[in-house]
Amino acid sequence: MKRFEFPLARVRDFRKQQLESEEVKLQTLLAERKELNSESERLLNEAAETRLSLMVIGSAESQDLAAMDAYLRHLGNVKKRHALKLVEWQGRAEKQQQAVVEARRRLRLMEKLEERRYNEWKHALDREQESLSSELYLARWKRD
Numbered sequence: 001m002k003r004f005e006f007p008l009a010r011v012r013d014f015r016k017q018q019l020e021s022e023e024v025k026l027q028t029l030l031a032e033r034k035e036l037n038s039e040s041e042r043l044l045n046e047a048a049e050t051r052l053s054l055m056v057i058g059s060a061e062s063q064d065l066a067a068m069d070a071y072l073r074h075l076g077n078v079k080k081r082h083a084l085k086l087v088e089w090q091g092r093a094e095k096q097q098q099a100v101v102e103a104r105r106r107l108r109l110m111e112k113l114e115e116r117r118y119n120e121w122k123h124a125l126d127r128e129q130e131s132l133s134s135e136l137y138l139a140r141w142k143r144d
Helices: 009-057 062-143
Strands: none
Touching: 009 062
């Protein structure tokens, strides 16, 4: 009997490549999340430092107070835009996670199919070997 060949091996390999590609995209999104988190932390620290500088100064001129207030409002607007980026990132991450799950499911389906085909091939091979052994035994028995 010929050796085992899975006729859909190219499809299985393609599914594996798809899964790897989707996982790389997910890793890229996770790296982006780290950057977004550091930006959030930077904005919070910036606002805290600005407020602290107001307390340290004690008495400040109206120009300084107005400038700091404008800066704090600006930071508030930046934080809002940043929060929108986080929400948008969350949507993309969920979508990408689903793509990874789907690619994994498709690959697993091909692997199960290959396993089933291999087991069928193995069973046929075992039957063929058993038949051959029986024939050899009978031929030897008749000869003796």
